[in-house]
Amino acid sequence: MRQAGATAGLTPKAAFGHTLMAARLTLAAAPAALGVLVLLSAAAGLAPVAVAWLTRLTLDGLVGGVSGTALVWAAVALALAGVCAVVVPRLSQYTEAEVGRRVRTVAVDRLYTAMNDRLRGLATLENPDFHNRISLAQQAGSTGPVHLLNSATGIGRSLLTLTGFLVTLLLINPWLVLAVSVTAIPTTRAEVLLGRRRVGAMWRTGYAERRQYFYANLLSAPREAKEVRLFGLGDFFRNRMLSELRSTNAVNRALDRRELGVQILLAILGAGVAGGGLIWAVLASRAGRLTVGDVTVLVAAVAGVQSSLSAIISQLGASYQALLMLDHYHVATTVEPDLPVPASPRPVPALTGGVEFRDVWFRYGPDQPWVLRGVNLTIPAGRATALVGLNGAGKSTLVKLLCRLYDPTRGQVRWDGVDLRDTDPAQLRERIGTVFQDYVEYELSAAENIGLGDLARLEDRDRIEAAARRAGVHEVLAALPNGYDTMLTRMFLAGIDEEHPEMGMLLSGGQGQRLALARALLRDDRDMLVLDEPSSGLDAEAEAEVHARLREHRGGRTSLLISHRLNTVRDADQIAVLSDGEIIECGDHARLVAEGGVYSRLFSLQARGYETTLT
Numbered sequence: 001m002r003q004a005g006a007t008a009g010l011t012p013k014a015a016f017g018h019t020l021m022a023a024r025l026t027l028a029a030a031p032a033a034l035g036v037l038v039l040l041s042a043a044a045g046l047a048p049v050a051v052a053w054l055t056r057l058t059l060d061g062l063v064g065g066v067s068g069t070a071l072v073w074a075a076v077a078l079a080l081a082g083v084c085a086v087v088v089p090r091l092s093q094y095t096e097a098e099v100g101r102r103v104r105t106v107a108v109d110r111l112y113t114a115m116n117d118r119l120r121g122l123a124t125l126e127n128p129d130f131h132n133r134i135s136l137a138q139q140a141g142s143t144g145p146v147h148l149l150n151s152a153t154g155i156g157r158s159l160l161t162l163t164g165f166l167v168t169l170l171l172i173n174p175w176l177v178l179a180v181s182v183t184a185i186p187t188t189r190a191e192v193l194l195g196r197r198r199v200g201a202m203w204r205t206g207y208a209e210r211r212q213y214f215y216a217n218l219l220s221a222p223r224e225a226k227e228v229r230l231f232g233l234g235d236f237f238r239n240r241m242l243s244e245l246r247s248t249n250a251v252n253r254a255l256d257r258r259e260l261g262v263q264i265l266l267a268i269l270g271a272g273v274a275g276g277g278l279i280w281a282v283l284a285s286r287a288g289r290l291t292v293g294d295v296t297v298l299v300a301a302v303a304g305v306q307s308s309l310s311a312i313i314s315q316l317g318a319s320y321q322a323l324l325m326l327d328h329y330h331v332a333t334t335v336e337p338d339l340p341v342p343a344s345p346r347p348v349p350a351l352t353g354g355v356e357f358r359d360v361w362f363r364y365g366p367d368q369p370w371v372l373r374g375v376n377l378t379i380p381a382g383r384a385t386a387l388v389g390l391n392g393a394g395k396s397t398l399v400k401l402l403c404r405l406y407d408p409t410r411g412q413v414r415w416d417g418v419d420l421r422d423t424d425p426a427q428l429r430e431r432i433g434t435v436f437q438d439y440v441e442y443e444l445s446a447a448e449n450i451g452l453g454d455l456a457r458l459e460d461r462d463r464i465e466a467a468a469r470r471a472g473v474h475e476v477l478a479a480l481p482n483g484y485d486t487m488l489t490r491m492f493l494a495g496i497d498e499e500h501p502e503m504g505m506l507l508s509g510g511q512g513q514r515l516a517l518a519r520a521l522l523r524d525d526r527d528m529l530v531l532d533e534p535s536s537g538l539d540a541e542a543e544a545e546v547h548a549r550l551r552e553h554r555g556g557r558t559s560l561l562i563s564h565r566l567n568t569v570r571d572a573d574q575i576a577v578l579s580d581g582e583i584i585e586c587g588d589h590a591r592l593v594a595e596g597g598v599y600s601r602l603f604s605l606q607a608r609g610y611e612t613t614l615t
């Protein structure tokens with residue numbers, strides 16, 4: 001993935017590409033509102049010039065004795081231009097906000113669609129740079145096109161004002177045009193540099209901000225609250241949070257100070273030019289070379305040229321900054337797919353032979369240790385395979401490779417002879433039902449928590465209940481205040497729900513685990529069931545019951561069960577022992593016990609534990 005580089009600036013080609021991307025986004029999201037905005041900007045840009053000229057006309061008319069009717073018309077026109085100058089910016093503001101809302105929706109949708117479509121595995125999501133990128137991309141997608149649009153309309157508006165006043169100044173004193181224009185050069189350069197620094201600072205502070213939110217979350221999240229309170233971690237995490245906040249503040253403060261210094265210098269330069277122009281106008285008026293109206297329009301013109309120039313420059317700076325931010329959006333939406341899928345993937349057939357790990361080596365990154373070191377294992381179709389081993393042996397990693405959440409670093413995982421690298425992971429996962437050790441408890445209703453296992457059955461209450469029964473959690477769910485429709489969270493209750501606190505309930509750890517098991521069992525018609533520690537949190541009775549049901553269910557199906565409780569795997573057709581990333585033993589219970597190896601030792605250790613307890 002492309003690294004930081006946010007402070008390095010943009011090539012003209014990239015800047016053009018990002019502008020085009022933002023324009024396409026905006027056009028797709030709000031074409032009509034965009035048209036209205038352009039018209040309003042034109043009106044807003046011309047209004048100040050019209051006001052200045054009409055003021056001159058009125059003042060010179062008053063002094064020069066023009067007819068009453070002409071004066072009244074000039075005054076009426078002046079009043080109308082004044083109304084326009086006040087109303088149009090409000091209308092523009094509303095239209096800009098509306099365009100912003102629409103663009104934001106489309107941009108966020110595209111960002112997450114790209115993530116869903118391109119990131120089918122886990123590797124990129126585990127990359128900290130990517131998370132920094134995503135948080136900037138979210139900001140950029142939500143605000144970048146709108147900032148660019150605002151800048152573009154602002155620049156258009158200011159250009160109209162500028163042209164009008166420049167022509168006015170040219171007519172009165174061309175030297176003033178030159179003086180004002182020269183001050184624009186350092187201002188433009190300063191804005192570009194500041195824009196680059198601002199985005200660079202956002203990248204640098206991104207890590208600290210994410211850590212700050214992490215600590216803040218530890219201090220307020222109910223799940224973590226137990227440990228935080230019992231271990232007295234509140235002050236510790238608060239201090240860490242503040243330290244991250246202070247480091248972000250320090251970066252932003254340094255930036256603000258630099259910005260302040262530059263802006264003060266530039267403001268003094270501008271004020272000097274405006275002051276010089278005013279002195280010249282007063283002297284010229286006294287010498288009879290300028291009328292009162294001329295002086296008024298000149299003062300307005302100098303101020304107008306300066307303010308529109310500075311608006312254009314700061315809008316250019318803002319556009320540059322928005323383009324730098326959009327670079328993050330661009331990188332995130334075009335992120336390299338983490339799992340290459342061939343243009344025409346091989347179909348994943350119904351499993352008839354088995355899944356074979358052929359000399360599989362795997363590590364989580366080139367700088368990480370090997371987790372699997374030449375695993376050779378066949379999970380035969382229609383049989384129950386169990387995988388056992390000590391903590392950290394690589395069991396869950398092996399399951400992740402089986403589900404193609406990563407590709408092996410070396411070797412192959414073959415599904416009925418088809419290398420998983422040649423398949424579409426979505427198709428493969430359609431054939432598998434899995435429950436992971438670190439399952440998710442969704443803050444949704446109980447029925448949805450199970451139904452998510454197979455979206456096509458989200459509304460199929462009979463199937464959902466059947467899965468819950470098999471996982472031994474039906475009675476618990478049926479007895480909830482609102483049955484299967486009870487929300488398994490109290491976090492998102494609002495309004496009417498708050499008056500019915502029983503609407504949101506929390507399950508116990510073991511009940512939650514059975515719920516996750518039910519989610520996997522909803523896919524019971526799949527070719528393979530993979531259960532990674534499905535019963536670690538269950539009480540002994542529940543565990544025995546769940547395993548009895550699973551055995552019944554597994555009969556004749558392909559399954560892979562990981563468990564540390566060896567009594568739950570002893571009846572598997574095949575038990576594989578993983579140690580230090582290698583399969584060191586494989587066979588059924590009787591054979592492994594007879595061999596007297598690692599399995600046999602672990603099994604007797606556990607069995608002895610039970611015997612001692614009983615005696």
Ligand SMILES: Nc1ncnc2c1ncn2[C@@H]1O[C@H](COP(=O)(O)OP(=O)(O)OP(=O)(O)O)[C@@H](O)[C@H]1O
Nearest residue numbers: 126364371389390391392393394395396397398437
């Ligand atoms: N996402 C990851 N990134 C880097 N290393 C990882 C990641 N997941 C696991 N590991 C490392 O891989 C090794 C194997 O972990 P794995 O979870 O596969 O073991 P396990 O046999 O399932 O262990 P347990 O019995 O404790 O569940 C461990 O050393 C772990 O630190």
